Amino acid sequence: MVSCPSPASASASSAGSGCVTGSCSGMGSQPSAVTVAAGELLAWRRRLLAAGDGGPELDWLLEFAGGLGREGRLQLQLQPRQPVQLRASLAALEQLWWRHRRAAEPLQYLAGCCPWRDLDLAVAPGVLIPRQETELLVDLALQRLPAVPEADLHWADLGTGSGCLAVALARALPAARGFAVDLSQVALTLTAANLERWGTPPGERLSLLHSDWWSALEPWWGHLHLVVSNPPYIPTPLLRALDPVVRDHEPTLALDGGSDGLAAIRAIVACAPRALAPGGVLLLEHHHDHSQAVLALLAAAGLERGRAHQDLDGVWRFASAVRSSN
Numbered sequence: 295m296v297s298c299p300s301p302a303s304a305s306a307s308s309a310g311s312g313c314v315t316g317s318c319s320g321m322g323s324q325p326s327a328v329t330v331a332a333g334e335l336l337a338w339r340r341r342l343l344a345a346g347d348g349g350p351e352l353d354w355l356l357e358f359a360g361g362l363g364r365e366g367r368l369q370l371q372l373q374p375r376q377p378v379q380l381r382a383s384l385a386a387l388e389q390l391w392w393r394h395r396r397a398a399e400p401l402q403y404l405a406g407c408c409p410w411r412d413l414d415l416a417v418a419p420g421v422l423i424p425r426q427e428t429e430l431l432v433d434l435a436l437q438r439l440p441a442v443p444e445a446d447l448h449w450a451d452l453g454t455g456s457g458c459l460a461v462a463l464a465r466a467l468p469a470a471r472g473f474a475v476d477l478s479q480v481a482l483t484l485t486a487a488n489l490e491r492w493g494t495p496p497g498e499r500l501s502l503l504h505s506d507w508w509s510a511l512e513p514w515w516g517h518l519h520l521v522v523s524n525p526p527y528i529p530t531p532l533l534r535a536l537d538p539v540v541r542d543h544e545p546t547l548a549l550d551g552g553s554d555g556l557a558a559i560r561a562i563v564a565c566a567p568r569a570l571a572p573g574g575v576l577l578l579e580h581h582h583d584h585s586q587a588v589l590a591l592l593a594a595a596g597l598e599r600g601r602a603h604q605d606l607d608g609v610w611r612f613a614s615a616v617r618s619s620n
């Protein structure tokens with residue numbers, strides 16, 4: 295078992311709120327409308343897909359970088375003579391497309407955004423793209439809230455990345471006190487941008503902490519009622535086998551869980567009994583085949599009521615446990 299480290303190395307800071315992308319255009323500036331003929335767009339799409347696969351990805355790019363959603367795409371077929379408004383020129387979209395196809399750059403980085411739950415989040419290189427399976431962590435967290443009045447509730451998101459979980463929790467629990475923690479300053483800048491974007495800016499009720507897991511939270515140890523984390527959990531030997539779109543572009547700090555994938559989880563679990571409030575809940579996402587190992591770590595740390603939770607595909611993807619109320 296890893297011991298709970300001293301907080302001396304941590305520095306608490308409010309990350310700047312400079313917007314990283316500013317829009318979902320991926321072009322680095324405010325989107326401007328471009329008009330193209332539907333027939334021209336259909337021919338362009340056919341040409342780019344001539345090599346075979348990639349239809350759903352190209353449609354994703356058209357939607358999130360070009361601003362043409364499903365309904366708009368259907369209209370193309372029905373009214374091929376109509377002009378279509380796009381947020382970017384076909385030449386600019388094509389440039390992004392080839393960067394994705396040739397260099398495996400993630401579409402979300404190219405578009406500068408990622409839909410997640412009911413949110414449209416800014417994303418940028420250097421910060422993990424929020425995954426669909428993580429969406430459920432928010433529901434699990436809200437179902438497991440200890441019986442504390444919202445205004446007294448303290449929550450934390452350890453390893454906040456884009457801030458997806460922090461934004462969702464801040465919106466669901468506007469009166470609570472929240473903390474979004476990350477070791478990456480790049481991530482915290484993006485978190486700040488997303489919190490601003492969704493009307494829950496860092497401030498008195500929400501702090502961004504530049505910290506190694508729990509360290510900067512030390513003043514609140516013993517008072518944290520809900521702590522969520524989707525830590526890095528890929529075993530190091532598996533990193534090389536990841537899809538190039540992940541392996542070559544997403545940050546190792548967000549992926550690498552050490553030799554067995556459990557290094558970050560051990561560090562988080564080790565401090566939980568001291569950092570959680572009595573009755574406080576820890577909720578973790580983990581690697582698809584680590585359910586038993588994580589439950590064993592939670593129990594060995596003295597946490598109670600350990601439970602495994604499935605994701606929407608039936609994979610045992612999450613674990614929760616509670617600090618005893620005494």
Ligand SMILES: C[S@@+](CC[C@H](N)C(=O)[O-])C[C@H]1O[C@@H](n2cnc3c(N)ncnc32)[C@H](O)[C@@H]1O
Binds near residue numbers: 428476478
């Ligand atoms: C798997 S990503 C999760 C990001 C985000 N919560 C999500 O679900 O998309 C893990 C995050 O943990 C952060 N991280 C890694 N090591 C850390 C540490 N020692 N202390 C705090 N954060 C850390 C990474 O920078 C990354 O943002």
